[in-house]
Amino acid sequence: MSDLTDRIDEAGRWDEIIDVRTPAEFADDHVPGAINLPVLSDAERAVVGTIYVQESRLKARRLGAALVARNIATHLEGPLNDKPGSYAPLIYCWRGGQRSLAMATVLSQVGWRPSRLAGGYKTYRRAVMAALYDGEPLANLVLLDGYTGSAKTEILGRLAALGVQTLDLEGMAAHRGSLFGGLGQPQPSQKRFESALFGALSDLDPGRPIVVEAESSKIGQINLPPVLWAGMTAAPRIEIDAPAEARARYLLAAYGDIAADPRRVSAALAALPGRHGRGRLAAWQGLLAAGDLAALVATLMEFHYDPAYERSRRRHEKPPLARLAVTDLLAPDQEDAARKIAQCLAARETPP
Numbered sequence: 001m002s003d004l005t006d007r008i009d010e011a012g013r014w015d016e017i018i019d020v021r022t023p024a025e026f027a028d029d030h031v032p033g034a035i036n037l038p039v040l041s042d043a044e045r046a047v048v049g050t051i052y053v054q055e056s057r058l059k060a061r062r063l064g065a066a067l068v069a070r071n072i073a074t075h076l077e078g079p080l081n082d083k084p085g086s087y088a089p090l091i092y093c094w095r096g097g098q099r100s101l102a103m104a105t106v107l108s109q110v111g112w113r114p115s116r117l118a119g120g121y122k123t124y125r126r127a128v129m130a131a132l133y134d135g136e137p138l139a140n141l142v143l144l145d146g147y148t149g150s151a152k153t154e155i156l157g158r159l160a161a162l163g164v165q166t167l168d169l170e171g172m173a174a175h176r177g178s179l180f181g182g183l184g185q186p187q188p189s190q191k192r193f194e195s196a197l198f199g200a201l202s203d204l205d206p207g208r209p210i211v212v213e214a215e216s217s218k219i220g221q222i223n224l225p226p227v228l229w230a231g232m233t234a235a236p237r238i239e240i241d242a243p244a245e246a247r248a249r250y251l252l253a254a255y256g257d258i259a260a261d262p263r264r265v266s267a268a269l270a271a272l273p274g275r276h277g278r279g280r281l282a283a284w285q286g287l288l289a290a291g292d293l294a295a296l297v298a299t300l301m302e303f304h305y306d307p308a309y310e311r312s313r314r315r316h317e318k319p320p321l322a323r324l325a326v327t328d329l330l331a332p333d334q335e336d337a338a339r340k341i342a343q344c345l346a347a348r349e350t351p352p
Contacts, residue, residue: 014090014115015083020099021121029191031092031117031124032199037075039068039099068102076110085111092117092124125191128198131227138231140206142321142345145214145313146240148178148305149247151254151329151337152213155240158338159211164345165204167212172196175220176255177213178305193222209345211238216312236321238341242329244306248297250329262288276303321348 017034019026022045026036040048044067052060080087089107091114093099100116107114117123144152144159153170160166170177174187188196204210212232217224224232242250258264269284280303287296322344326333 013088015087016089018089018091018103019121020091020093020103025094025121027192028189029125029195030121032195034092035079037079037103039071039093039103040064041071044071064098065102068099072103072106076106080107083112086113088113088115090115090117092120094120095122096120128191128194131198131201132194132225133227135227137234138201138206138210138227140209141231141235142209142211143214143232143235143237144211144240144341145237145320146242147244147247147309148301149251149254149329150240150242151250151334152240154254154334155338155341156211156213158334159341162338162342164338164342165208165210167197167200167204167210169197169212169215169219169224172200173219173222175222177215177219187220187222190222194225197225197228208349211341211345236318237316238344239320239323240337241323241325243327244298244301246326246328248294248301251297251301252293272304 017031019030019034019036020039021030021036022038022040022042023036024042026034026038030036044064048060048064048067051063087107089112091100091104091107096116096119100120104114104116119126144156146152153168153176156166156168160168172188172193174185187193212235214237215224215232217229258268265288266285269281269288272281272284284296284299287293287299322341324337324340326337
């Protein structure tokens with residue numbers, strides 16, 4: 001997807017990719033697969049920066065050098081302690097400056113063969129932005145579509161196990177793509193999501209179909225980049241057609257962690273759009289308070305999720321590439337659906 005990926009990978013030349021920026025910088029985003037061996041902590045970098053601006057450049061550099069030396073020594077005695085003599089890492093910092101130079105200099109004195117990523121993280125980030133914001137819409141995408149509760153995420157995983165190219169956007173976004181879709185953990189930053197997407201796309205063959213679950217342009221707090229979203233809006237669809245009863249059973253099982261936390265469900269219900277009216281929202285809260293989750297799921301599907309899906313489906317001009325009718329959504333049914341989708345895609349790839 002980008003020549004930067006080829007330069008970073010370089011036929012597996014690097015034994016490891018080391019990000020020497022602070023833990024906060026690393027948490028916000030980093031090159032996929034990199035490990036964090038910071039030469040300055042978040043607090044240390046803040047102190048050095050303050051001294052640099054308010055007191056003396058010399059004093060800041062002297063303190064920074066001492067801190068960097070101590071931290072590199074800690075890494076040498078810890079994570080780098082067992083590296084062989086042939087160890088050849090790729091090192092980067094924010095813009096390929098002093099922090100990566102310091103680490104590379106010490107590692108080269110040990111006898112290892114470090115290299116530095118020219119331009120550092122900023123070069124990498126520019127490549128991600130160019131690929132996801134300035135490139136052509138992704139081709140060969142196929143949407144896996146269907147009403148809420150059609151087990152699309154599980155079927156997508158089973159497709160991947162069958163060797164079909166897939167993109168798990170919900171996994172990358174740490175969100176199940178609905179009002180109740182939080183996974184109980186913070187979502188990644190927008191940059192971190194884009195790095196995961198960039199890395200995933202770099203591993204795929206753009207000339208073959210790539211199956212992705214049909215989503216809106218936003219998953220939780222994550223916005224889908226234009227190159228991806230444009231490709232998705234133009235992509236053909238494969239629909240999973242499952243009975244409402246089967247979807248309700250699936251949702252009760254799949255969202256069991258959320259159902260076990262009534263306060264969380266109540267907060268999500270309170271955030272539903274006002275178009276449902278106070279009476280209906282109160283009725284849903286009442287079903288939750290009574291512990292009648294089956295009835296709650298059924299009525300949410302009937303009045304919230306299914307109408308939203310119908311509105312979305314009416315925007316599609318083309319008929320679906322295929323529509324798979326399933327009687328249930330248990331594991332064997334999911335496996336059977338995945339096999340049929342794989343066969344459909346294989347037939348589409350085979351020239352007449």
